[in-house]
Amino acid sequence: MFTNNFITFMIIGLVGMFTHNSKTTSFNLIGILLLGSSAFIGSFLGLLFYYKSLRKIKFSLANMARTVSPLTALILSRIFFPSPISFRQWLGIVLVIFSVYRINAVVSNR
Secondary structure (H helix, E strand, O other), rough: HHHHHHHHHHHHHHHHHHHHOOOOOOOOHHHHHHHHHHHHHHHHHHHHHHHHHHHOHHHHHHHHHHHHHHHHHHHHHHOOOOOOOOOOHHHHHHHHHHHHHHHOOOOOOO
């Protein structure tokens, strides 16, 4: 995943360099390093820690955390960005959380 992000970053960078006038295009080295480090942390380390955690916790708990993570990101983004969460999104959040709870309840009773 990290390699895929890196190759995509390089292709976009090369296309940007060759399609734009070099006088108007400027690259910030700190920005490039921050972008590369965020891709490394988000893609490579995130998956590595997730797979390592599967050795320590049950798969159902890890799957529940993985399923609820987009909802957590949506709610946390509401804190930092002023975009409102619509009624349909709230309804979807409630349905997903309830479904994950029911699936884990059924699986754990077996």
